[in-house]
Amino acid sequence: MAEALLKVDSVTKNFGGFTALSEVTTEVKSGERFGLIGPNGSGKTTLINCISGTLTNDGGSIIFDGQDLQGMKAHLRTAAGITRTFQIPRPFHSMTIIDNLKIPLEFVSASGRPQAEIRDEAMSILETMGMAEKADEETSGLTQIELRKLELARAIAAKPKLLISDEAMAGLTGNEVDEVTQILINFNEQGMTIIMIEHIMRAVMQFSQRVICLDAGQLIAEGTPDIIQKDKGVERAYLGV
Amino acid sequence: MLMRYRFEIGCVVALLACFLITQVELNRFYYFAGFAILQYVLISTAWNILGGYGGYINFGTAGFLGLGTYVAIAMIQFYGAGIIEQIIVAGALAGLLGLGIGYITLRLKGVYFAIATLAIAIVLETFVNNWDYVGGAAGVSILPPRTPELLGITIVDRKGGGIFYNNKEFLFFLMGALAIMSVWIARTVEFGKLGRGLNAIKDNEEAAECMGVPTLKLKLIATVISGSLMGVAGAVFPSYLTFVDPPTAFNLEFAVNSLAMPMIGGTFTWIGPVVGSILLGTVQQVAIVTISSEINLLIIGLLLVIFVTIAPHGIVGWFMKKNK
Secondary structure, three states: OOOEEEEEEEEEEEEOOEEEEEEEEEEEEOOOEEEEEOOOOOOHHHHHHHHHOOOOOOEEEEEEOOEEOOOOOHHHHHHHOEEEOOOOOOOOOOOEHHHHHHHHHHHHHOOOOOHHHHHHHHHHHHHHOOOHHHOOOEHHHOOHHHHHHHHHHHHHHOOOOEEEEEOOOOOOOHHHHHHHHHHHHHHHHOOOEEEEEOOOHHHHHHHOOEEEEEEOOEEEEEEOHHHHHHOHHHHHHHHOO | OOOOOHHHHHHHHHHHHHHHHHHOOOOHHHHHHHHHHHHHHHHHHHHHHHHOOOOOOOOOHHHHHHHHHHHHHHHHHHHOOOHHHHHHHHHHHHHHHHHHHHHHHOOOOOHHHHHHHHHHHHHHHHHHHOOHHHOHHHOEEOOOOOOOEEOOEEOEOOOOOOOEOOHHHHHHHHHHHHHHHHHHHHHHHHOOHHHHHHHHHHHOHHHHHHOOOOHHHHHHHHHHHHHHHHHHHHHOHHHHHOEEOHHHHOOHHHHHHHHHHHHHHOOOOOHHHHHHHHHHHHHHHHHHHHOOOOHHHHHHHHHHHHHHHHOOOHHHHHHOOOOO
Protein backbone atom coordinates (compact mmCIF):
# COMPACT_ATOMS: atom_id res chain seq x y z
CA MET A 1 0.00 0.00 0.00
CA ALA A 2 0.94 3.63 -0.44
CA GLU A 3 3.23 5.38 2.04
CA ALA A 4 2.07 7.15 5.16
CA LEU A 5 0.39 10.51 4.64
CA LEU A 6 0.03 11.18 8.35
CA LYS A 7 2.36 9.90 11.05
CA VAL A 8 1.30 10.35 14.65
CA ASP A 9 4.20 9.51 16.92
CA SER A 10 3.85 9.24 20.72
CA VAL A 11 1.42 12.15 20.85
CA THR A 12 0.56 13.20 24.39
CA LYS A 13 -1.89 15.85 25.53
CA ASN A 14 -2.54 16.89 29.12
CA PHE A 15 -5.25 19.14 30.47
CA GLY A 16 -3.84 20.12 33.84
CA GLY A 17 -3.36 16.85 35.67
CA PHE A 18 -5.59 14.91 33.31
CA THR A 19 -3.97 12.99 30.50
CA ALA A 20 -6.29 13.09 27.51
CA LEU A 21 -3.86 11.40 25.16
CA SER A 22 -1.03 9.18 26.25
CA GLU A 23 1.68 8.40 23.71
CA VAL A 24 -0.62 7.62 20.82
CA THR A 25 1.25 6.31 17.81
CA THR A 26 -0.37 5.44 14.50
CA GLU A 27 -0.21 6.27 10.84
CA VAL A 28 -2.66 6.88 8.04
CA LYS A 29 -1.69 5.85 4.54
CA SER A 30 -2.30 7.96 1.48
CA GLY A 31 -5.73 7.22 -0.02
CA GLU A 32 -6.84 5.22 3.00
CA ARG A 33 -10.25 5.13 4.64
CA PHE A 34 -9.35 5.18 8.30
CA GLY A 35 -11.71 4.68 11.21
CA LEU A 36 -11.19 6.15 14.68
CA ILE A 37 -13.42 4.77 17.41
CA GLY A 38 -13.54 4.75 21.18
CA PRO A 39 -16.00 5.41 23.98
CA ASN A 40 -16.98 8.96 24.97
CA GLY A 41 -14.08 10.79 26.54
CA SER A 42 -11.48 8.44 25.12
CA GLY A 43 -9.59 11.23 23.37
CA LYS A 44 -10.78 10.92 19.75
CA THR A 45 -11.63 14.59 19.32
CA THR A 46 -8.54 15.64 21.30
CA LEU A 47 -6.42 13.66 18.86
CA ILE A 48 -7.92 15.33 15.81
CA ASN A 49 -7.71 18.72 17.52
CA CYS A 50 -3.98 18.09 17.85
CA ILE A 51 -3.76 17.01 14.22
CA SER A 52 -5.78 19.94 12.88
CA GLY A 53 -3.97 22.44 15.09
CA THR A 54 -6.77 23.74 17.29
CA LEU A 55 -4.88 22.21 20.23
CA THR A 56 -1.14 21.80 20.65
CA ASN A 57 0.18 18.42 21.69
CA ASP A 58 2.43 18.43 24.75
CA GLY A 59 4.62 15.61 23.56
CA GLY A 60 5.36 13.55 20.49
CA SER A 61 5.24 14.61 16.88
CA ILE A 62 2.79 14.75 14.02
CA ILE A 63 4.21 14.50 10.51
CA PHE A 64 1.93 15.24 7.58
CA ASP A 65 3.07 14.71 4.02
CA GLY A 66 6.69 14.73 5.18
CA GLN A 67 6.26 17.99 7.10
CA ASP A 68 6.49 18.32 10.89
CA LEU A 69 3.38 20.15 12.10
CA GLN A 70 4.86 21.20 15.44
CA GLY A 71 3.96 24.84 16.13
CA MET A 72 2.09 25.25 12.84
CA LYS A 73 -1.12 27.25 13.04
CA ALA A 74 -4.42 25.63 12.16
CA HIS A 75 -5.06 27.72 9.06
CA LEU A 76 -1.65 26.77 7.66
CA ARG A 77 -2.40 23.12 8.29
CA THR A 78 -5.59 23.58 6.28
CA ALA A 79 -3.51 25.11 3.50
CA ALA A 80 -1.11 22.16 3.77
CA GLY A 81 -4.02 19.80 3.17
CA ILE A 82 -5.65 18.83 6.48
CA THR A 83 -9.29 19.82 6.90
CA ARG A 84 -11.66 18.75 9.61
CA THR A 85 -15.35 18.98 10.31
CA PHE A 86 -16.81 19.63 13.73
CA GLN A 87 -18.78 17.23 15.87
CA ILE A 88 -21.41 19.89 16.43
CA PRO A 89 -21.83 21.67 13.07
CA ARG A 90 -20.38 25.17 13.12
CA PRO A 91 -21.74 26.88 10.03
CA PHE A 92 -21.01 30.55 9.40
CA HIS A 93 -24.56 31.46 10.35
CA SER A 94 -24.61 35.01 9.02
CA MET A 95 -23.82 33.78 5.50
CA THR A 96 -25.76 31.87 2.88
CA ILE A 97 -24.85 28.26 2.24
CA ILE A 98 -22.81 28.99 -0.85
CA ASP A 99 -20.96 31.78 0.96
CA ASN A 100 -19.98 29.25 3.63
CA LEU A 101 -18.22 27.24 0.94
CA LYS A 102 -16.61 30.29 -0.58
CA ILE A 103 -14.57 30.92 2.60
CA PRO A 104 -12.24 27.89 2.26
CA LEU A 105 -12.22 28.33 -1.50
CA GLU A 106 -11.19 31.96 -1.29
CA PHE A 107 -8.68 31.50 1.51
CA VAL A 108 -7.19 28.13 0.55
CA SER A 109 -7.98 26.13 -2.53
CA ALA A 110 -8.95 28.83 -5.03
CA SER A 111 -7.05 31.71 -3.48
CA GLY A 112 -6.64 34.66 -5.83
CA ARG A 113 -9.11 33.40 -8.41
CA PRO A 114 -12.01 35.62 -9.56
CA GLN A 115 -15.27 35.57 -7.59
CA ALA A 116 -17.29 34.09 -10.47
CA GLU A 117 -14.97 31.07 -10.66
CA ILE A 118 -15.11 30.61 -6.90
CA ARG A 119 -18.89 30.65 -7.04
CA ASP A 120 -18.96 28.04 -9.82
CA GLU A 121 -16.59 25.86 -7.85
CA ALA A 122 -18.73 26.16 -4.71
CA MET A 123 -21.82 25.37 -6.75
CA SER A 124 -20.33 22.20 -8.19
CA ILE A 125 -19.43 20.98 -4.70
CA LEU A 126 -22.99 21.66 -3.53
CA GLU A 127 -24.25 19.67 -6.52
CA THR A 128 -22.23 16.61 -5.56
CA MET A 129 -23.84 16.94 -2.11
CA GLY A 130 -27.32 17.28 -3.57
CA MET A 131 -27.70 20.74 -2.02
CA ALA A 132 -27.47 22.94 -5.11
CA GLU A 133 -31.02 24.26 -4.83
CA LYS A 134 -30.32 25.49 -1.28
CA ALA A 135 -27.26 27.52 -2.30
CA ASP A 136 -28.66 30.94 -1.53
CA GLU A 137 -30.56 30.02 1.61
CA GLU A 138 -29.58 30.99 5.14
CA THR A 139 -28.08 28.27 7.32
CA SER A 140 -30.72 28.80 10.03
CA GLY A 141 -33.35 26.91 8.02
CA LEU A 142 -31.31 23.75 7.54
CA THR A 143 -32.27 20.32 8.85
CA GLN A 144 -29.83 18.16 10.79
CA ILE A 145 -28.69 16.20 7.75
CA GLU A 146 -28.31 19.36 5.70
CA LEU A 147 -26.16 20.91 8.42
CA ARG A 148 -23.98 17.80 8.45
CA LYS A 149 -23.67 17.89 4.67
CA LEU A 150 -22.85 21.60 4.73
CA GLU A 151 -20.14 20.89 7.29
CA LEU A 152 -18.67 18.25 4.97
CA ALA A 153 -19.12 20.35 1.82
CA ARG A 154 -17.30 23.28 3.41
CA ALA A 155 -14.41 21.03 4.44
CA ILE A 156 -14.24 19.48 0.98
CA ALA A 157 -14.17 22.97 -0.56
CA ALA A 158 -10.71 23.38 0.99
CA LYS A 159 -9.60 20.51 -1.31
CA PRO A 160 -7.87 18.58 1.47
CA LYS A 161 -5.52 15.67 1.01
CA LEU A 162 -6.71 14.47 4.38
CA LEU A 163 -10.31 14.97 5.47
CA ILE A 164 -11.12 14.37 9.12
CA SER A 165 -14.81 13.78 9.65
CA ASP A 166 -15.70 14.16 13.32
CA GLU A 167 -18.98 12.35 13.96
CA ALA A 168 -20.58 13.54 10.76
CA MET A 169 -23.44 11.11 11.28
CA ALA A 170 -24.49 11.75 14.86
CA GLY A 171 -28.23 12.18 15.05
CA LEU A 172 -28.96 10.96 11.53
CA THR A 173 -31.43 8.24 10.51
CA GLY A 174 -30.32 4.96 8.93
CA ASN A 175 -30.88 6.12 5.35
CA GLU A 176 -29.14 9.39 5.99
CA VAL A 177 -26.15 7.56 7.47
CA ASP A 178 -25.89 5.53 4.26
CA GLU A 179 -26.13 8.69 2.18
CA VAL A 180 -23.30 10.44 4.04
CA THR A 181 -21.17 7.27 4.00
CA GLN A 182 -21.61 7.08 0.23
CA ILE A 183 -20.59 10.72 -0.16
CA LEU A 184 -17.41 10.05 1.80
CA ILE A 185 -16.64 6.92 -0.21
CA ASN A 186 -17.07 8.90 -3.43
CA PHE A 187 -14.57 11.50 -2.32
CA ASN A 188 -12.17 8.78 -1.19
CA GLU A 189 -12.36 7.23 -4.66
CA GLN A 190 -11.24 10.56 -6.07
CA GLY A 191 -8.08 10.21 -3.99
CA MET A 192 -8.96 11.91 -0.71
CA THR A 193 -7.63 10.26 2.43
CA ILE A 194 -10.34 10.20 5.07
CA ILE A 195 -10.33 9.71 8.83
CA MET A 196 -13.79 8.94 10.11
CA ILE A 197 -14.59 9.35 13.78
CA GLU A 198 -17.87 7.72 14.50
CA HIS A 199 -20.05 6.12 17.14
CA ILE A 200 -22.30 4.46 14.58
CA MET A 201 -20.45 1.14 14.30
CA ARG A 202 -22.29 -0.05 11.22
CA ALA A 203 -21.10 3.00 9.29
CA VAL A 204 -17.51 3.06 10.50
CA MET A 205 -17.01 -0.69 10.01
CA GLN A 206 -18.53 -0.60 6.53
CA PHE A 207 -16.52 2.48 5.56
CA SER A 208 -13.07 1.85 7.01
CA GLN A 209 -10.23 -0.20 5.63
CA ARG A 210 -8.43 0.08 8.93
CA VAL A 211 -9.64 1.10 12.38
CA ILE A 212 -7.96 2.16 15.59
CA CYS A 213 -9.65 2.26 18.97
CA LEU A 214 -8.80 4.68 21.76
CA ASP A 215 -9.70 4.20 25.40
CA ALA A 216 -8.84 6.66 28.15
CA GLY A 217 -6.29 8.36 25.92
CA GLN A 218 -4.50 5.17 24.94
CA LEU A 219 -4.50 3.28 21.70
CA ILE A 220 -5.84 -0.16 22.60
CA ALA A 221 -6.40 -1.80 19.21
CA GLU A 222 -5.52 -1.38 15.57
CA GLY A 223 -6.52 -3.45 12.56
CA THR A 224 -9.14 -4.24 9.95
CA PRO A 225 -12.79 -3.80 10.95
CA ASP A 226 -13.13 -7.59 11.37
CA ILE A 227 -10.23 -7.78 13.81
CA ILE A 228 -11.43 -4.74 15.77
CA GLN A 229 -14.93 -6.15 16.11
CA LYS A 230 -13.55 -9.35 17.64
CA ASP A 231 -11.04 -7.60 19.88
CA LYS A 232 -11.60 -8.30 23.58
CA GLY A 233 -10.05 -5.00 24.63
CA VAL A 234 -12.41 -3.00 22.43
CA GLU A 235 -15.36 -4.94 23.80
CA ARG A 236 -14.24 -4.23 27.34
CA ALA A 237 -13.76 -0.52 26.62
CA TYR A 238 -17.25 -0.16 25.24
CA LEU A 239 -19.17 -2.53 27.52
CA GLY A 240 -17.01 -2.46 30.62
CA VAL A 241 -17.11 -6.26 31.07
CA MET B 1 -23.10 51.82 -15.62
CA LEU B 2 -24.24 54.69 -13.46
CA MET B 3 -25.82 52.24 -11.02
CA ARG B 4 -22.57 50.36 -10.72
CA TYR B 5 -20.77 53.42 -9.42
CA ARG B 6 -23.63 54.77 -7.35
CA PHE B 7 -21.64 54.49 -4.13
CA GLU B 8 -18.73 56.48 -5.55
CA ILE B 9 -21.14 59.03 -7.00
CA GLY B 10 -22.85 59.22 -3.61
CA CYS B 11 -19.49 59.96 -1.95
CA VAL B 12 -18.77 62.79 -4.36
CA VAL B 13 -22.28 64.22 -3.89
CA ALA B 14 -21.89 64.03 -0.09
CA LEU B 15 -18.52 65.77 -0.31
CA LEU B 16 -19.96 68.52 -2.51
CA ALA B 17 -22.86 68.90 -0.09
CA CYS B 18 -20.42 69.33 2.80
CA PHE B 19 -18.61 71.98 0.80
CA LEU B 20 -21.77 73.84 -0.21
CA ILE B 21 -22.98 73.92 3.39
CA THR B 22 -19.77 75.75 4.32
CA GLN B 23 -20.42 78.36 1.64
CA VAL B 24 -23.83 79.42 2.93
CA GLU B 25 -23.24 81.50 6.00
CA LEU B 26 -25.11 79.62 8.69
CA ASN B 27 -25.06 80.26 12.39
CA ARG B 28 -21.65 79.10 13.64
CA PHE B 29 -23.34 76.55 15.93
CA TYR B 30 -24.54 74.45 12.99
CA TYR B 31 -20.97 73.87 11.83
CA PHE B 32 -19.96 73.09 15.38
CA ALA B 33 -22.78 70.54 15.80
CA GLY B 34 -22.34 69.20 12.27
CA PHE B 35 -18.67 68.59 12.98
CA ALA B 36 -19.55 66.52 16.04
CA ILE B 37 -22.01 64.42 14.03
CA LEU B 38 -19.55 63.84 11.18
CA GLN B 39 -16.87 62.96 13.69
CA TYR B 40 -19.19 60.28 15.02
CA VAL B 41 -19.74 58.97 11.50
CA LEU B 42 -15.97 58.54 11.30
CA ILE B 43 -15.59 57.04 14.77
CA SER B 44 -18.45 54.58 14.56
CA THR B 45 -17.49 53.51 11.04
CA ALA B 46 -13.98 52.89 12.34
CA TRP B 47 -15.31 50.93 15.33
CA ASN B 48 -17.52 48.83 13.10
CA ILE B 49 -14.63 47.49 11.02
CA LEU B 50 -13.43 45.43 13.97
CA GLY B 51 -16.61 45.33 16.09
CA GLY B 52 -19.26 44.89 13.40
CA TYR B 53 -17.47 42.78 10.81
CA GLY B 54 -15.15 40.87 13.11
CA GLY B 55 -17.34 40.70 16.22
CA TYR B 56 -14.60 41.98 18.53
CA ILE B 57 -16.09 44.59 20.87
CA ASN B 58 -13.59 47.38 21.39
CA PHE B 59 -14.14 49.59 24.45
CA GLY B 60 -10.91 51.44 23.79
CA THR B 61 -12.23 54.02 21.31
CA ALA B 62 -11.45 56.87 23.70
CA GLY B 63 -7.86 55.63 23.95
CA PHE B 64 -7.27 55.69 20.19
CA LEU B 65 -9.09 58.99 19.87
CA GLY B 66 -7.19 60.56 22.76
CA LEU B 67 -3.90 59.33 21.35
CA GLY B 68 -4.71 61.06 18.06
CA THR B 69 -5.67 64.21 19.91
CA TYR B 70 -2.48 64.34 21.92
CA VAL B 71 -0.23 63.43 19.00
CA ALA B 72 -1.70 66.46 17.23
CA ILE B 73 -1.16 68.65 20.31
CA ALA B 74 2.43 67.47 20.70
CA MET B 75 3.09 68.22 17.02
CA ILE B 76 1.61 71.71 17.35
CA GLN B 77 3.68 72.34 20.47
CA PHE B 78 6.80 70.95 18.87
CA TYR B 79 6.86 72.81 15.56
CA GLY B 80 3.40 74.17 14.82
CA ALA B 81 2.52 71.34 12.48
CA GLY B 82 -0.27 71.82 9.94
CA ILE B 83 -3.56 69.99 10.27
CA ILE B 84 -2.89 67.53 7.44
CA GLU B 85 0.44 66.50 8.96
CA GLN B 86 -1.28 66.06 12.33
CA ILE B 87 -3.88 63.79 10.77
CA ILE B 88 -1.35 61.62 8.96
CA VAL B 89 0.97 61.16 11.94
CA ALA B 90 -1.89 60.64 14.41
CA GLY B 91 -3.46 58.06 12.10
CA ALA B 92 -0.16 56.23 11.74
CA LEU B 93 0.59 56.18 15.48
CA ALA B 94 -2.95 55.14 16.41
CA GLY B 95 -2.61 52.35 13.84
CA LEU B 96 0.61 51.28 15.53
CA LEU B 97 -1.15 51.34 18.90
CA GLY B 98 -3.79 49.10 17.33
CA LEU B 99 -1.11 46.69 16.16
CA GLY B 100 0.55 46.56 19.59
CA ILE B 101 -2.66 46.34 21.59
CA GLY B 102 -4.06 43.87 19.09
CA TYR B 103 -1.05 41.63 19.32
CA ILE B 104 -1.40 41.46 23.09
CA THR B 105 -5.18 41.34 23.43
CA LEU B 106 -6.55 39.64 20.32
CA ARG B 107 -5.69 36.27 21.76
CA LEU B 108 -8.43 37.03 24.26
CA LYS B 109 -11.91 36.24 23.09
CA GLY B 110 -15.28 37.83 23.68
CA VAL B 111 -15.76 39.75 26.88
CA TYR B 112 -12.09 39.38 27.90
CA PHE B 113 -11.01 41.32 24.84
CA ALA B 114 -13.55 44.04 25.61
CA ILE B 115 -12.28 44.44 29.18
CA ALA B 116 -8.65 44.56 28.03
CA THR B 117 -9.40 47.35 25.55
CA LEU B 118 -11.17 49.32 28.27
CA ALA B 119 -7.80 49.70 29.96
CA ILE B 120 -6.19 51.46 26.96
CA ALA B 121 -7.93 54.79 27.56
CA ILE B 122 -7.21 54.69 31.29
CA VAL B 123 -3.51 53.93 30.81
CA LEU B 124 -3.05 56.62 28.17
CA GLU B 125 -5.00 59.19 30.15
CA THR B 126 -2.81 58.61 33.18
CA PHE B 127 0.25 59.01 30.99
CA VAL B 128 -0.96 62.30 29.49
CA ASN B 129 -2.01 63.61 32.92
CA ASN B 130 1.64 63.50 33.87
CA TRP B 131 3.08 64.88 30.68
CA ASP B 132 3.37 68.65 31.09
CA TYR B 133 4.63 69.29 27.57
CA VAL B 134 1.10 68.72 26.24
CA GLY B 135 -0.57 70.49 29.13
CA GLY B 136 -0.78 67.66 31.62
CA ALA B 137 -3.89 67.41 33.78
CA ALA B 138 -4.59 71.14 33.43
CA GLY B 139 -5.18 70.89 29.71
CA VAL B 140 -3.83 73.01 26.90
CA SER B 141 -5.08 75.83 24.69
CA ILE B 142 -4.47 75.62 20.96
CA LEU B 143 -4.53 78.75 18.84
CA PRO B 144 -5.43 77.85 15.30
CA PRO B 145 -3.35 79.72 12.72
CA ARG B 146 -5.12 82.88 11.57
CA THR B 147 -4.74 82.20 7.88
CA PRO B 148 -4.00 78.50 7.40
CA GLU B 149 -2.55 77.49 4.08
CA LEU B 150 -2.41 74.18 2.30
CA LEU B 151 -0.08 73.69 -0.64
CA GLY B 152 0.19 77.43 -1.01
CA ILE B 153 -3.57 78.01 -1.13
CA THR B 154 -5.11 80.11 1.61
CA ILE B 155 -7.83 78.03 3.20
CA VAL B 156 -9.32 80.34 5.75
CA ASP B 157 -9.26 84.10 5.50
CA ARG B 158 -11.77 86.27 7.33
CA LYS B 159 -11.12 89.11 4.94
CA GLY B 160 -12.14 86.96 2.01
CA GLY B 161 -9.84 85.39 -0.52
CA GLY B 162 -9.68 82.04 1.29
CA ILE B 163 -11.86 79.08 0.44
CA PHE B 164 -13.60 79.16 3.80
CA TYR B 165 -14.71 82.15 5.82
CA ASN B 166 -13.67 80.76 9.18
CA ASN B 167 -11.91 77.86 10.80
CA LYS B 168 -15.09 76.10 11.96
CA GLU B 169 -16.35 75.90 8.39
CA PHE B 170 -13.03 74.52 7.22
CA LEU B 171 -12.93 71.88 9.97
CA PHE B 172 -16.53 70.93 9.21
CA PHE B 173 -15.59 70.27 5.59
CA LEU B 174 -12.41 68.46 6.57
CA MET B 175 -14.30 66.19 8.95
CA GLY B 176 -16.88 65.56 6.23
CA ALA B 177 -14.13 64.49 3.83
CA LEU B 178 -12.53 62.23 6.47
CA ALA B 179 -15.89 60.67 7.35
CA ILE B 180 -16.59 59.92 3.69
CA MET B 181 -13.11 58.44 3.34
CA SER B 182 -13.72 56.18 6.33
CA VAL B 183 -17.04 54.97 4.92
CA TRP B 184 -15.33 54.24 1.62
CA ILE B 185 -12.63 52.25 3.43
CA ALA B 186 -15.20 50.35 5.49
CA ARG B 187 -17.18 49.46 2.39
CA THR B 188 -14.05 48.31 0.57
CA VAL B 189 -13.19 46.10 3.55
CA GLU B 190 -16.73 44.75 3.77
CA PHE B 191 -16.96 43.64 0.14
CA GLY B 192 -13.41 42.31 0.01
CA LYS B 193 -11.65 39.18 1.17
CA LEU B 194 -10.81 40.85 4.49
CA GLY B 195 -14.48 41.52 5.21
CA ARG B 196 -15.55 37.99 4.35
CA GLY B 197 -12.79 36.58 6.53
CA LEU B 198 -13.80 38.85 9.44
CA ASN B 199 -17.40 37.72 9.05
CA ALA B 200 -16.32 34.11 9.28
CA ILE B 201 -14.37 34.97 12.45
CA LYS B 202 -17.44 36.64 13.94
CA ASP B 203 -19.62 33.62 13.16
CA ASN B 204 -17.19 31.03 14.49
CA GLU B 205 -13.54 31.75 14.99
CA GLU B 206 -12.35 28.16 15.37
CA ALA B 207 -14.23 27.03 12.28
CA ALA B 208 -12.84 30.01 10.36
CA GLU B 209 -9.28 29.11 11.36
CA CYS B 210 -9.87 25.49 10.34
CA MET B 211 -11.22 26.65 6.98
CA GLY B 212 -7.93 28.38 6.29
CA VAL B 213 -8.73 31.91 7.47
CA PRO B 214 -5.60 33.44 9.07
CA THR B 215 -7.66 34.73 12.00
CA LEU B 216 -4.98 36.54 14.01
CA LYS B 217 -3.64 38.33 10.94
CA LEU B 218 -7.07 39.50 9.79
CA LYS B 219 -7.98 40.68 13.30
CA LEU B 220 -4.72 42.63 13.50
CA ILE B 221 -5.31 44.28 10.13
CA ALA B 222 -8.85 45.22 11.21
CA THR B 223 -7.58 46.64 14.51
CA VAL B 224 -4.94 48.70 12.74
CA ILE B 225 -7.42 50.17 10.22
CA SER B 226 -10.00 50.78 12.93
CA GLY B 227 -7.53 52.32 15.41
CA SER B 228 -5.90 54.44 12.75
CA LEU B 229 -9.22 55.99 11.70
CA MET B 230 -10.04 56.71 15.35
CA GLY B 231 -6.67 58.44 15.68
CA VAL B 232 -7.52 60.53 12.62
CA ALA B 233 -10.80 61.54 14.24
CA GLY B 234 -8.86 62.57 17.33
CA ALA B 235 -6.25 64.58 15.42
CA VAL B 236 -8.79 67.19 14.32
CA PHE B 237 -10.07 67.59 17.88
CA PRO B 238 -7.53 70.16 19.22
CA SER B 239 -8.12 72.52 16.28
CA TYR B 240 -11.86 72.15 16.72
CA LEU B 241 -12.07 72.57 20.49
CA THR B 242 -9.09 74.96 20.88
CA PHE B 243 -8.89 73.80 24.49
CA VAL B 244 -8.27 70.16 25.36
CA ASP B 245 -7.76 68.44 28.68
CA PRO B 246 -7.38 64.69 29.30
CA PRO B 247 -10.95 64.08 30.56
CA THR B 248 -12.26 65.54 27.28
CA ALA B 249 -9.93 63.65 24.98
CA PHE B 250 -10.25 60.33 26.80
CA ASN B 251 -13.94 60.65 27.55
CA LEU B 252 -15.63 57.29 28.04
CA GLU B 253 -18.62 58.73 26.20
CA PHE B 254 -16.71 58.13 22.96
CA ALA B 255 -16.38 54.46 23.78
CA VAL B 256 -20.08 54.15 24.57
CA ASN B 257 -21.23 56.12 21.52
CA SER B 258 -18.86 54.43 19.10
CA LEU B 259 -20.39 51.07 19.95
CA ALA B 260 -23.98 52.18 20.47
CA MET B 261 -24.26 54.03 17.15
CA PRO B 262 -23.31 51.08 14.92
CA MET B 263 -25.43 48.73 17.02
CA ILE B 264 -28.47 50.95 16.68
CA GLY B 265 -27.82 51.55 12.98
CA GLY B 266 -26.85 47.97 12.16
CA THR B 267 -23.38 46.48 12.44
CA PHE B 268 -23.37 44.09 9.50
CA THR B 269 -23.01 46.65 6.73
CA TRP B 270 -21.24 50.00 6.20
CA ILE B 271 -24.44 52.03 6.10
CA GLY B 272 -25.46 50.94 9.61
CA PRO B 273 -22.91 53.05 11.51
CA VAL B 274 -23.61 55.98 9.17
CA VAL B 275 -27.35 55.87 9.85
CA GLY B 276 -26.81 55.27 13.57
CA SER B 277 -24.33 58.08 14.05
CA ILE B 278 -26.23 60.67 12.02
CA LEU B 279 -29.45 59.83 13.85
CA LEU B 280 -28.05 59.60 17.36
CA GLY B 281 -25.52 62.34 16.81
CA THR B 282 -28.30 64.69 15.79
CA VAL B 283 -30.50 63.67 18.72
CA GLN B 284 -27.57 64.29 21.06
CA GLN B 285 -26.78 67.70 19.62
CA VAL B 286 -30.44 68.71 19.90
CA ALA B 287 -30.60 67.37 23.44
CA ILE B 288 -27.50 69.34 24.43
CA VAL B 289 -29.09 72.66 23.55
CA THR B 290 -32.69 71.90 24.50
CA ILE B 291 -32.39 69.74 27.62
CA SER B 292 -28.91 69.19 29.00
CA SER B 293 -25.68 67.61 27.94
CA GLU B 294 -26.02 65.07 30.74
CA ILE B 295 -29.09 63.53 29.14
CA ASN B 296 -27.03 62.14 26.23
CA LEU B 297 -25.86 58.93 27.81
CA LEU B 298 -29.35 58.28 29.12
CA ILE B 299 -30.76 58.57 25.60
CA ILE B 300 -28.07 56.31 24.19
CA GLY B 301 -28.55 53.78 26.96
CA LEU B 302 -32.31 53.60 26.53
CA LEU B 303 -32.09 53.33 22.75
CA LEU B 304 -29.46 50.63 23.03
CA VAL B 305 -31.66 48.55 25.33
CA ILE B 306 -34.65 48.99 23.04
CA PHE B 307 -32.73 48.07 19.90
CA VAL B 308 -30.91 45.10 21.34
CA THR B 309 -34.23 43.58 22.40
CA ILE B 310 -36.48 44.59 19.50
CA ALA B 311 -34.18 44.99 16.49
CA PRO B 312 -30.88 43.22 17.14
CA HIS B 313 -29.74 43.92 13.57
CA GLY B 314 -30.35 47.64 13.97
CA ILE B 315 -32.32 50.06 11.87
CA VAL B 316 -30.80 48.89 8.60
CA GLY B 317 -31.43 45.27 9.51
CA TRP B 318 -35.01 46.10 10.37
CA PHE B 319 -35.59 47.53 6.91
CA MET B 320 -33.74 44.71 5.21
CA LYS B 321 -35.88 42.19 7.14
CA LYS B 322 -32.74 40.64 8.51
CA ASN B 323 -34.34 40.08 11.88
CA LYS B 324 -37.16 37.78 10.87
